[in-house]
Amino acid sequence: MLTGNEIRQRFVEFFKEKEHKHYESASLIPDDPTLLLTVAGMVPFKPFFLGQKEAPNSRVVTYQKCIRTNDLENVGKTARHHTFFEMLGNFSFGDYFKEEAIAWSWEFITEVLGLEKEKMWISVFTTDDEAEKIWIEKCNIPKERIVRLGEEDNWWSAGPTGSCGPCSEIYVDMGIEYGGDENSKPGDPEADDRFLEIWNLVFTEWNKKEDGTLEPLPKKNIDTGAGLERIASVVQKKINNYETDLILPIIEEAGRLTSSEYGKTEKTDFSLKVIADHIRGISFLINDGVLPSNEGRGYVLRRVLRRAVRHGRLLGTSENFLYKLVDKVVEIMKGAYPEILENMEHIKKIIKIEEEKFSHTLGQGMQMVNDEIEKAKESGENKLSGEITFKLYDTYGFPYELTEEICEEKDVEVYLEEFTAKMEEQKKRARSAREVVMEKGQDSFVEEFYDKYGKTVFEGYEKLQNKSIVYHVENIDENKVMLIFNKTPLYAESGGQASDHGTVTADGLKGKIIDVQKQKEIFMHTVVVDEGMDLLKKGLEVTLTVDDERRRDIMRNHTATHLLHKALKDVLGSHVQQAGSLVDADRLRFDFTHYEAVTRDQLEEVEKIVNRQIFKNTSLKVQHMTLDEAKESGSTALFGDKYGDLVRVVNVPGYSSELCGGIHVDRTGEIGLFNILTETGVAAGTRRIEATTGVASYKTVNQMERLILSVSDALKTDPKHLEEKIEKTIEAFRETNKELEALKSKLASYEANSLFDNIEEINNVKVLIKAFEGKEAGSLREIVDKAKDKLGSCIIVLGTDNEKAVFAVGVTKDLMSKVKAGDLVKEIAKIAGGNGGGRPDFAQAGGKDGKKVPEALDHARKILTEKL
Incomplete structure (x- = not known):
């Protein structure tokens, strides 16, 4: 059985025999201003694919280290998600094309790796007859094991325009136990886990023009990518990437350092996988020169590192352990990346410093988050406010992402918008x-x-x-x-x-x-x-040069605020006035006067009007005139702004005209797309819209589409019928909830009746004192009510151990002069490390230590004996 290191080595040797030049892995810090980190094997060769540079060799083979954090929450939960991974790739720049790329990939996986041909499936682009023919004739793939997939799966493009082409992917059938049935094939949603994609072959052969037409490229290119961890899992017959020899030794070492064992519980396995994955990424980021910070790549590193530390705490360790795992990472990876051995002590030092720094605040922060969650639940809320999440971040250095993750585990809501608003307030101050x-x-x-x-x-x-x-x-x-x-x-x-x-x-x-x-x-x-x-x-x-890309993004957003201002007036009324704005490169924020929340229909109409003006591609006119002339022409001036005698007027002919000294696009069409993200109130009579334009809008829409598809898949429907499906699901949930509440009520009545055998008398007063385990606070209250109804005159003291303590005390009206429920519950809650209070006839309280419930109830008995 081949090791991960051997697979990597044989891949390079195989393609070197095919006259490929081996290039060492590039840095995780890409030589590309559009990317924060190296996210794929083709990133170092992007200028060659885009025709910006001439490739030094026409045939290249690499193994490339990569980092992705776009779906961090799935790392450790699924079998395939990682932050750090390696991409094996062979590339052709105007040399060989489909036939060689297909034949060599098949030769490598079947003859060098020895994977079973019968388990292989192939996908090709919908119209790619040529690729299908090659797979059938050159590789003897049965036609029934070739599927045709559309643009989402089997088409690659460098952007809206430029080089692009179809893809062909190689899948391994992991078996029917992973999903689907005997008729399933790659591309079927229900069989997503069954068919594991291990290699993607991209045939870059077209140039997409602005009008959407395709013309052949003068030189055709090949870009392939094969995930090393995925291939290793198949070769080594492991059910997930984490159990290959590339990662499992790190998991085992993490288990040793945290006194935990892999394979015992799902919760422990999740944390160990997160730690093992993250330490690989952390080590290589630091190796390539990234240091922890609060922005850019440094923030990615800090976020991943702190997440790993927290999972160590979840496993029960209070020691700094993460830096000790670097030795195991280096042991596994030094053959392919010898520089990591040279930098090992530096990597360990940086991790140790950051780990120590974070450990001082982690325990306190986690306790605060849990306390705030408990308070929220006790008060009937199921969310943490932006004020609390910001206080945790600002005062205690506790990352928002960790607060969000803990809340998710506890089934409590937390809103990024509220946190962001508090951040903005601080920046303003x-x-x-x-x-x-x-x-x-x-x-x-x-x-x-x-x-x-x-x-x-x-x-x-x-x-x-x-x-x-x-x-x-x-x-x-x-x-x-x-x-x-x-x-x-x-x-x-x-x-x-x-x-x-x-x-x-x-x-x-x-x-x-x-x-x-x-x-x-x-x-x-x-x-x-x-x-x-x-x-x-x-x-x-000196020479001063403006960052053109940033300038254009700001211009798009600024012109969009003018279009938005006019659209709001058209939809909401002429009373709308601009009350402030922020125009940045990634978004725009527009405050305006309005007396109530803008409805969803109104927002859609505003968005439609703005985009209609964008699609008209109107040329803007910029003029200088006197302030009086500008006012006479109908141009909008902002209340409170100071203007000189000569003003600058930005005019979208036939639509809007405003006094403005800012930078704008030449034509509205350059904005591309306008998308409203949020509409909120910021003060009495003032509303705020946040929106995006251009590429940021495209990303927003793309994320929404993915979310809709994901929810549709989860509910086993399609986007067209999603709304109907959600309504039915909600209705079914409501009915189930009603039935559950009815059953709880019946159970409470039964329990209350059965508890009458435990009635004791203290000075001729009927008293019921009872401890439970795992009982909800609502059930305790119901038992109190039922008992009071049944007994007429009594005092009821109940407690339950739910890891934390919960108490409920009831006193009938005739006894309230002697004992008040609020006073009694406050006293007994102190025993369990809590506090509380309430009305004289009924009160509830909580405590930190559920094991103290029996002791607290004994204390209640003593108090009642004294008072009665």
Whole structure:
């Protein structure tokens, strides 16, 4: 039986014999500004596929380390999900094509790996007769084991336009016990776990034009990807990837370090799998230069690391253990990635520091989350508020994702929107504080600077790059400075629009512009200097360049706010006025005056109107005129804004006209798509819409479609009938719930009647004191009510051990002068580490320690003996 390392090695050797050049795995930090991390084997070769660069070799073979965190919650739950995985790939850049790619993949899996031909299934694109013919004639695949699948499964494209082509996938039939029936085949939803895809062959042969037509590429390419962990599970006859020799030794070591054993319980297995998967990703991210932080790749690392630490705590360990697993990762992976052995101590050190830092807050944070969940449930709520989740994050450093995960385990709701709103409030306060400091500390500087040099000339409406002269240099910290130039193409944060980002360069100087603020038309650029700090001085000529992609995203969102403003007036009424906005690269936020929540139908109409204007692809007109002329023309001015004598008017002919100094698209069609995410109230009479445009909107719609399909699959229906199916399911649930409540009520009556044998008398007063296990608080109350009805005059004290303690006390009216239920329950709850209270006739309370219930009830008996 081949090991994972042997499979990887034989793959490379096989394709080297086919005249492929072996390229070492690229870094997890891609040389691609559009990607945060390397997510697939083809990422390092993307410029070759897109025709941006000439490939140094026409045939290439690799094994590529990859990281994906898009569905982190499934890692450890399913047999195949990972954050870190390896992709085996062979590539052709204008050399061989379908016949060779198909024949060689078949040769490798059947002759080198020795997989059973009879268990193999193939998928091809719906219209790809050529691929099907090759599989049948060259590989002797029976036609009945070839399925045709559509664009979602068997078509690859680089984007909306550009290179694309059909795919062909190789599946292994894992057996009918994994789902489906004797007639099932790849692509059937009910047999998704049965047919395991192990290799995807992409035939890049077309260029998709803007009008959607396809034209042949001058050079046809091959891009293949085979998951090493999946192939290893099949070769080694394991039911999931985690039990292969690539991961199982790490699971076993994690079990040893946490005093737990794999294979005993589902809960333990889940945590051990999460830890084993995450430590692989953590080790390789640090190996490639990523360090824990609160943004970008560093945040991905920190989030995954903290999730692994938490699962260690769930297994019962309070020790720092994660860094100790690095040795096992290195032991398994050093043959393929020798650099990880060289960096092992560095990796362990970083993990240990971060683990220690997080451990200080983890225990406290988890206790707080659990306490807040308990409070919410006791008060009849089934959710944690944004205020609580933000306090956990802001005060105690407890990640929102962990709060969300714990709440999910406890079946309690938590809303990201509320948490995000609290984050935004904090940022607003920080901005306000910063502005006050700037006004107090820099007013005199700005005045003096303005008197000496005049305003900064802004050229960003016409240019994305210019030559400028440094007028002022101010050090902020070791590699960060504030620079002022005679002119700039970068837009400063203003009117709700985020500032441009960009670069400043000269001979020997490289810097990233990360923020631009302005006071009295003086543009102040915050710059992180990568190279040449000592060259920065007054009088230096530099080149300033705007980040074009970010600028375009901001332009789309800004123009969309104008369209949205007008659409809201059209749908809701002329009383609607803009009350604030945020225009950033990834989203827009628009506050407006309105007296009630906007209905779903109204929101749909607003969205439709905005998109209709986008699809018209109208050219915007920008004019400069006097303020009076602008008002006479019907242009909208924002209440409270200050305007000079000469104003800038942004006009969408035939639709809207507003006074605005911001950056906009040339034509509305550039916005692409407008999508409303949320509509909420932010203050009395003020509502807020958050929305996306362009690529962000496409992603949003795509996620919604996936969600709809996922829910449809879960409910065993199709999207067309989903609403009807949900209504029926809800109705069935309601009926079941009614039956359950009726049964509970009958059970409570039966129990109350059976408890009368336990009635005792204290000074001629009937008293019932009884302990239960696993009883719900509602059932205790019902027993109290039934007992009071039956006995007429009595005191009832009940307690239940649900891991935590729950108490219920009832006192009939004739005895309330001697004993009050609220006072009694408060006293006995203290025994179990809790508190509570209530009315004189009935009260409930909880406690942290359920094992203390008998002791608490004995204490109740003593109190009653004294009082009666």
